[in-house]
Amino acid sequence: MNDKYTEKVLDHFKNPRNIGEIKDADGIGTVGNPTCGDVMTIYIKVKNNKIEDIKFKTYGCAAAIASSSIATELVKGKTLEEALKLTRNDVANELGGLPSYKMHCSNLAADALKKAIEDYKKKKNL
Amino acid sequence: MKKVYMDYASTTPVDKEVIKEMLPYFDKIYGNASSIHAYGIEAFDACEVAREQIGNLLNASPDEIIFTSGGTESDNLGIKGVAFKNKKKRDTKGYHIITSAVEHPAVLETCKHLEKIGFNVKYLPVDEYGLINPNDLEQSISKNTFLVTIMFGNNEIGTIEPIKEIGKITKKHDIIFHTDAVQAIGKIPIDVNDLNIDLLSISSHKIYGPKGVGGLFVRKGIKLQTIAHGGGQEKGFRSSTHNTPGIVGLGKACELGKKRMSKDMSHMTNLRDKLIKEIKPIEQCYLNGHPKNRLANNVHFRFIAIEGESLNLMLDDKGIAASTGSACSSKKLQASHVLLAIGLSPEEAHGSLRLTLGRMSTKDDVEYVATALPEIVQKLRNMSPLWNR
Numbered sequence: 001m002n003d004k005y006t007e008k009v010l011d012h013f014k015n016p017r018n019i020g021e022i023k024d025a026d027g028i029g030t031v032g033n034p035t036c037g038d039v040m041t042i043y044i045k046v047k048n049n050k051i052e053d054i055k056f057k058t059y060g061c062a063a064a065i066a067s068s069s070i071a072t073e074l075v076k077g078k079t080l081e082e083a084l085k086l087t088r089n090d091v092a093n094e095l096g097g098l099p100s101y102k103m104h105c106s107n108l109a110a111d112a113l114k115k116a117i118e119d120y121k122k123k124k125n126l
Numbered sequence: 127m128k129k130v131y132m133d134y135a136s137t138t139p140v141d142k143e144v145i146k147e148m149l150p151y152f153d154k155i156y157g158n159a160s161s162i163h164a165y166g167i168e169a170f171d172a173c174e175v176a177r178e179q180i181g182n183l184l185n186a187s188p189d190e191i192i193f194t195s196g197g198t199e200s201d202n203l204g205i206k207g208v209a210f211k212n213k214k215k216r217d218t219k220g221y222h223i224i225t226s227a228v229e230h231p232a233v234l235e236t237c238k239h240l241e242k243i244g245f246n247v248k249y250l251p252v253d254e255y256g257l258i259n260p261n262d263l264e265q266s267i268s269k270n271t272f273l274v275t276i277m278f279g280n281n282e283i284g285t286i287e288p289i290k291e292i293g294k295i296t297k298k299h300d301i302i303f304h305t306d307a308v309q310a311i312g313k314i315p316i317d318v319n320d321l322n323i324d325l326l327s328i329s330s331h332k333i334y335g336p337k338g339v340g341g342l343f344v345r346k347g348i349k350l351q352t353i354a355h356g357g358g359q360e361k362g363f364r365s366s367t368h369n370t371p372g373i374v375g376l377g378k379a380c381e382l383g384k385k386r387m388s389k390d391m392s393h394m395t396n397l398r399d400k401l402i403k404e405i406k407p408i409e410q411c412y413l414n415g416h417p418k419n420r421l422a423n424n425v426h427f428r429f430i431a432i433e434g435e436s437l438n439l440m441l442d443d444k445g446i447a448a449s450t451g452s453a454c455s456s457k458k459l460q461a462s463h464v465l466l467a468i469g470l471s472p473e474e475a476h477g478s479l480r481l482t483l484g485r486m487s488t489k490d491d492v493e494y495v496a497t498a499l500p501e502i503v504q505k506l507r508n509m510s511p512l513w514n515r
Binding site: 010019035038039040058059060061062 | 432433435436439452459461471472473476508509510511512
């Protein structure tokens, strides 16, 4: 694996999609630790079991920011079941690959999404 | 797009005068400096001129200069060379080296390796500015201490160590004193005799010379065990055919460094202080390193709630080349040992930015960075869940 970032990583890093917060989010998931240099929060709005809107905020390196950006793009409009199937490999592959030592960043994005969905289900007692 | 290079501590462009000086030694004066024929003698003479130019910069005698492949090899040769020469045949236990917690990896990893093979190493702590305490040093000295290795100026935060005081202590206790002066050369006058330095590492590419060549000052009378066995060049301390073009380039870079030192120093100090003044008003950012005892070209800040690799890539997108001590930019994923040693948490260390100036830096460069940086910091903070939490 090349250690350089792909064009797609740099594009999502410089022009992140779905950046921001959702004030009345149905589910919020935060993962990571500032000590390790990555913290991600994903906000979702759910309607008819589908992710109607999704936003994120990320503190971290370019890989972390790009991973969260692409993850939100991949699951927007999907059902919760479909969204839960998102894996770190999906995130990394969609970005055209990540340096091996940055793979944990794509993991974080998938985890933050799962946490947001769990949060939604908990609130709805699902 | 405007391009601004602010990573001179990482490497420098080769000065045109240096290139001009080097060129004939690739295809015209190409002899082996160890050969006895005319071709060899010409190359040999060129190396001797370089030795003198380096010696002049350090107030050392030309025959106290050994050519190497760069700063890393100079550090390795100086430290291991003395260590291996000083070790008893069977037992190295108890043999003691003192260094600091903020050394360049070339020194730190060499010391760690020596620990693995039985030497004792004391890593002196530093204060919040990155300074060692000379009293700590003196108190750490035991009858088994044979070497002190402490850097001249820090490569990350630019702090200048109390070299004169260290030299007095090592002289008093008759201990060999090595200093990695790779970052300090050309940015502060260095007189190895006045400072009681016994071994000093220099690198050519940090001072507008070519990459792949460096030097080690070895005070007369100090014996080193070689770490590369071979043809016995450089008094047997460092075998390898002389890299004549590189050596000529290093020599010329030192000559220019000496000639331009006071001009370079005031130029870089002015720009440095201007840049620090411009960056300081950014909310929740802090200067790392010593406010006064710092290298003339070093600016080092940390920003709360953003990560250094992102910051550097955003700067790169604006044409600005800088550096960071964030873990995320290193393959080991560990925050800079220097920033941790000055008492920062990993979280604080991740938000660091190093901007280093050089001879070619301009006021325009500083103004461009001063305009671009606050916008980028704000952009990343707007994306960060840690900002205003």
